Amino acid sequence: MKLNWGTSIVIAFALFMTFILYFVFKVQSDSQYDHEMVTEEYYKKEQNFQGQLDKQQNANDLIERITIESNENGLQIVFPKDFDFKKIKGKVSLYRPSNQKLDFEIPISLSSSNLLIPKTNLVDGRWDISIEWEYEGKEYLNKKEINL
Numbered sequence: 001m002k003l004n005w006g007t008s009i010v011i012a013f014a015l016f017m018t019f020i021l022y023f024v025f026k027v028q029s030d031s032q033y034d035h036e037m038v039t040e041e042y043y044k045k046e047q048n049f050q051g052q053l054d055k056q057q058n059a060n061d062l063i064e065r066i067t068i069e070s071n072e073n074g075l076q077i078v079f080p081k082d083f084d085f086k087k088i089k090g091k092v093s094l095y096r097p098s099n100q101k102l103d104f105e106i107p108i109s110l111s112s113s114n115l116l117i118p119k120t121n122l123v124d125g126r127w128d129i130s131i132e133w134e135y136e137g138k139e140y141l142n143k144k145e146i147n148l
Helices: 005-029 042-047 049-060
Strands: 067-071 074-078 088-095 104-107 114-118 126-135 138-147
Touching: 042 049, 049 138, 067 138, 088 114
Parallel strands: none
Antiparallel strands: 067 074, 074 114, 088 104, 088 126, 126 138
16 A cells, blocks of 8 residues: 555654554543642632732731741741730641642640741751731731752
């Protein structure tokens, strides 16, 4: 049987499509590949976006800002010294972009103006840290990316 160039192009195109579809179906059906979303309840979080901007602006307006430092004991979060640490409430969210299973939150409970997150809870690599806190009815939000 003799094939002309048009028929050969159609056959090559069909084989290429079959090759691509095979991998698409393999990835979709294989449980080895995790199809996690970036964050749970994405749309609900986006509705609160203006509130987050206001909280971040409150944090940026502070004279003494929160500092986040990595040391040999873990991750140290230092709150402003002029605030009474007993009145600071909130939570610290640690988000791992590469693995959702490592994400966790801890409530802020201070015995001084410092909060230490032990290194045993943290894996080396990139972490997105979000600190939502409140002091005397005013809400603040600090975000930072850190590599351990």
